[in-house]
């Protein structure tokens with residue numbers, strides 16, 4: 001058992017780190033300040049061919065979750081939003097790869113792989129975020145397909161997407177949504193110009209500001225049967241299980257963010273003077289830096305371990321446990337490190353003239369998205385107790 005990155009991932013790390021420092025870092029503050037979609041960063045990721053990194057080689061990927069984690073870590077170290085551009089593309093890609101039929105894969109995956117298509121993924125509704133079974137968007141069976149009605153919120157990337165994977169409960173005519181059993185949710189491929197489908201204005205967000213999150217409105221939207229992902233009532237479950245395999249990426253985002261925040265704090269305390277000495281020479285300050293390094297390294301190992309398990313073909317409860325532990329620990333760690341990094345900047349940490357408060361705001365998002373950290377703890381406890 002060797003705890004170092006293999007050569008393949010070291011090469012990914014070197015290459016992405018160079019691009020991150022040279023081309024991504026100089027754009028990070030403006031992307032956050034303007035909250036404008038960074039098309040130039042999307043073009044850069046497309047040029048580098050990164051949209052397929054975690055996926056099988058037949059789609060142009062490396063087939064390595066560890067490589068994907070390393071890439072996200074390096075980008076997030078300098079710019080959360082640019083790393084996010086990869087993840088919002090990877091989510092629908094994973095869903096279609098796991099739950100789509102051959103025709104859907106042939107139609108959509110090549111475009112997502114080369115960046116000619118963009119997509120988004122939507123489950124969350126006003127009354128149900130964590131409790132996905134509580135969604136009210138319904139897909140009523142009609143001749144040749146389904147009629148979708150409902151509303152979604154927080155659908156990230158939707159306003160720039162060609163299509164959205166929308167979760168809805170399948171119902172028969174006259175059946176109330178509340179009657180539907182918990183498992184009867186499916187994802188539907190909804191093209192952005194489908195009649196009755198509208199995308200609302202973006203949220204004004206505290207963090208993750210570069211990639212827009214919007215409400216969706218579905219008003220008698222007809223979706224043909226061949227745009228349902230997976231068999232009725234089963235498609236959603238398959239996709240959710242696939243997300244256990246991609247969850248380490250969220251942990252990698254947190255590790256990169258924390259690493260970047262710590263590095264900024266180190267640069268600052270080396271220069272700042274108080275009581276006639278550099279503040280880096282106060283033992284209390286040095287111990288704060290040391291604690292950051294300890295926490296980051298622990299989280300990095302959990303994230304790499306979960307990713308390596310994916311690459312080794314491990315699944316089921318063992319992976320769901322490792323992925324949930326890595327996500328919860330790494331994102332809680334990122335929040336703690338970013339908070340202490342702001343602390344070390346003093347008042348400058350509150351000023352928008354310094355980059356550190358961006359890390360703090362983005363870190364908070366990570367504890368909430370992709371299953372809140374309370375939900376991760378529910379998964380962990382259920383696994384411990386042998387409950388499904």
Ligand SMILES: Cc1cc2nc3c(=O)[nH]c(=O)nc-3n(C[C@H](O)[C@H](O)[C@H](O)COP(=O)(O)OP(=O)(O)OC[C@H]3O[C@@H](n4cnc5c(N)ncnc54)[C@H](O)[C@@H]3O)c2cc1C
Pocket residue numbers: 120121122123124127128129130131153154155156157205207208213365368369370371372373374375378
């Ligand atoms: C920047 C951003 C981007 C997003 N992008 C998307 C997207 O692209 N697509 C999409 O569908 N959604 C997206 N979301 C929504 C996100 O998935 C939800 O916010 C998240 O699942 C939590 O749901 P909620 O906000 O409704 O909180 P709730 O589920 O209402 O939870 C509120 C609080 O209660 C806690 N809680 C809830 N249930 C339990 C429980 N059983 N045990 C213990 N604690 C519990 C939660 O942990 C949380 O602290 C995004 C959110 C953000 C902030």
